[in-house]
Amino acid sequence: MPSISPRRAAIAATLATLLLAACGEKDKKPVADAVPEVAVLTVAHTSLPVSIELPGRTAPFLLAEVRARVDGIVQERTFTEGSDVKKGQPLYLIDPAPYRATLASAEAQLQRAQANAVSSNAQLERYKVLVGGNAVSKQAFDNAQAAQLQAAADVAAAKAAVTTAKINLGYTSVTAPIGGRSSVSQVTQGAYVQGGSATLLTTIQQIDPMYVDLQQSSVEGLALRRDVVAGNIRLTGSDRARVSLKLEDGTTYPRSGTLEVSGVTVDPATGSVTLRARFPNPDHLLLPGMFVRASVGQGVREGVVRVPAPAVTRNPQGEATVMLVGADSKLQQRTIQTGALVDGHWTVDEGLKDGERIVVSGIQKLKPGIVVKATAAQAPQAVARAADKTAPQR
Template sequence: MYPYKTHRCGANLAASLALLSLAACGPAKQAAPAPAAPQVSVITARRTSVPVSTELPGRTSAYLVAQVRARVDGIVQKRSFQEGADVKANQALYQIDPAPYRAALDSVLAARQKAEANLAAASSQAERYKVLIGGNAVSKQAYDNAVAAQGQAAADVAAARAAVASAGINLGYTSVASPITGRSSVSQVTQGAYVQASAATLLTTVQQIDPIYVDLNQPSIAGLQLRRDVASGQVKLNGAGQAKVTLTLEDGSQYPLAGTLQFNGVTVDPSTGSVTVRAIFPNPKYVLLPGMFVHARIEQGVNNQAFLVPVSGVSHNPQGQATAFVVGPDRKVVQRTLQAQDMAGGSWVVTAGLNEGDKVIVSGGQKVQAGMLVDASEAPNPVQPPPAPVPAPGAPAGPHSPAPAIVASK
């Protein structure tokens, strides 16, 4: 019985050794192939000239505002205009009862005639005494009195003439005229109302709104940054009359007419840290009304050292900083932190963080990370630089132009 078991165990051992031998003689297992490098599209960063602009909020205000007030006391007899209608300069708006002022004028006219008659009599007497004193027919005292009476009569005539002029002015004030050409507002008084000169009763307001002002608020740091860029030569300012301003209205629509920059404030508001920037716009159709909220875009210079990067090539990290992936000469991806605060022509304007000739990833960046190897190909349609501001006819341009009010930032 024991020899049989030994023979069976030996047979099993031989079979196992045979299988191991066959396995050892088989082909070796091959390693898994390395993954292919991601395909990305890039653009080559090139410095270009980009208009320096800034967007500022603001409100419209009338070009001229005239508060029409009463300058004499009296009852309003008539209103001669339609509320909200356009009025011309010197057009009559109200009529205040002129009767008492016409009577006052007649009274001073009579007083002037009396004074002129007295002057004529005093002058004649002075002339006669002048002849008689030569023959000692009158005393020297009498002659002096006649000359003094003549001077007093002349002064009375001058006072009477001034009173006539004053009475005439007051009579003229009874017809209330518009001091400017513009659009009238609501009338504050009606026929039969009593107005007073001492209280300067407000009758109505006339506003000229063509052209119209737009008052903007600019952070003082923006002007400070632009001054630094100008001093370093990075930004070249346009001429004073070339700063183009465009408006976006409250409903998001674009105002069709461009405006011009008037001035930049010289005092910083301590409560807001901003300065006032004023622009002027033509308003022939009265689309803009005083008090409207608008956004203005001011183009005032050119940055010759900027890069334009498509929106697809720029992202933002959790800290809010703009970043981009750049492909290095060794095909490795490097992440750069950029300074990109403005947009132009649908692309980010990058002022720092890139170098001339950098390969910026604009497509396929979502599947790469810093340090990865990639296969890069040039994007077929690189971004085009936006048009630079066109100098106004006859206005100086270039770095030697007169320095305008500084409002824009990079």
């Protein structure tokens, strides 16, 4: 039997391997590609609360400047600077000695006037009897009557002087006109103050509740009024608009406020109107003069389509697009017109209809035309929260 060379043996082995592989490919059945599963939300028009963010500064609810109302030397300061004081609490004591002397003199004048009045009344009563019997002249009777009226006037004037002296004596004890937080004292013990010039002693501010004065552009106010007239925005009735607050460090104030005053005059220098909101401040976290940003509710916009922000992408032309699942379970791309981004959702002005299904996850890996399996997504709020968690942190 002839021998086979090693080269021929290798070629034969290779051919056998190729034949076996070809037979295996014929016997192997093709495996269908897996159908991708996507989460979808059904488009529906809804109502959307409308709010606007405005800059502002805090202001005390009540502000009182404590001033001297009589002249004198400050003998004592009876409060701690920066502490809370109650209405009617004594704050300063001005030397009362001169005013006590004035009161004593006025009371003595009143007693003298009352004594003269008693004498004049008695004389007038006697003359009433005597003038009837012509024992005294008519002129004497008239003089007695005039003296009695003058004595009564002197008593009234003396009483007024006593009252004035008591008031001035009371002003020597300076009390708090309102309850609130006191500021730094402007005078010290031994200082001379004047009632005529109303020397400033200190200032008291009530900071619970607290006002927040906001500035709104007249253009924004005009746009809101037009939307209300057109029926695009429905006002929320007679209830005061709710206001939320962000502090200087970016944190949210834990308590909400109410809109108290909406200005009706545009400031020609700034082109804005002033809004005033009222906030509870039991912890005294807000202090007068702080810069804040407030979100003010302005009504409800009817018939709004909202789409979660992760569901919207941009094409090379910069247009907003979304992926829709058609009735045949195939993906199609749709160009839309978006409005404002509110709470992680885009408002859609044009491009979507009720009942259409929007893909809300994994859009970057999908292409139009492929068949997908659609499953209902979570509620819009849950989707927004999930998007916030997966969004990169700045």
